[in-house]
Amino acid sequence: MERKSEDNKNRKPKEDEAEHEHELPLMSLNHVSRLCTSVKDSVEFYTKALGFVLIERPQAFDFDGAWLFNYGIGIHLVQANDEDKLPNNHELDPMDNHISFQCEDMGAMEQKLKDLGIKYMKRTVGGEEDGVIDQLFFNDPDGFMIEICNCENVKLKPVGSINRIKLPFDRHNPPVELDANAAKAS
Template sequence: MHTFSLNHVALSVKDVNESIEFYQKILQLKEIENTASDSKTRWLSFGDGKQLHLIPRPNSEIKINKAVHFALATTDLNLFIESLKMHHIDYSDWLGTPNKDYIRKDGINQVYFQDPNGYWIEINDDF
């Protein structure tokens, strides 16, 4: 049997600088060195060796689907929601109800919002 751990999430983005600024401001991720190549792909750290790779694709169509998202857990979802409001970031529940959080059947509370390229991000309290 194989054992796995999450290493990184990679996203194609129209404007890598705009995406870097968004993820640094909203998720407070720190930029780290791209040690794989001399490309314009930029890396951010989630911590614990987990990374977000932002790959510039200014001339490519980016297709968005809410079912394709990544999720992060936080110890204080309400504080994070206040941060979204402060930054004028719209959020919703899974069904798309604006400015509403959702408590799943298993008791986990969650919200969804989008980055500048339209990618969906889930933040939940399953910490």
């Protein structure tokens, strides 16, 4: 039995095995977690400004927090015990860390931010060849930056084979240009 196991270690993987050797059993992004100075204020912000819904949180968690859900993703809010861990820069810089939400109606979202009195930065990037992206950047109550965009206007253009990429197919994902290798694999 030991010899057979050793033979398996030394043999070269077949071509179809090699394609799947780096696949992981991951499905999607589940949630992002945010520290906050006030769970109550953050829940109000994420429900009113972004339409998230407060959901039950397992009782096993013995610290102050809240779970929100919508658009296929969760936001887990955790009461900060150390405010030094929160962002200290509240400047709106598109090159800084942020989470981004794809939007079907940028005008409606901009009006929502105005109605709520949320300070935001608006910009447009791209051109006819690559597609135009409209962006809105703003901070949550603790300074974490959020982007709203219409990124579905830009096609994903892989720089290599994408035959290992798992994409749910729905109207919220941008179109993908499949390369020749991926098309053959399907």
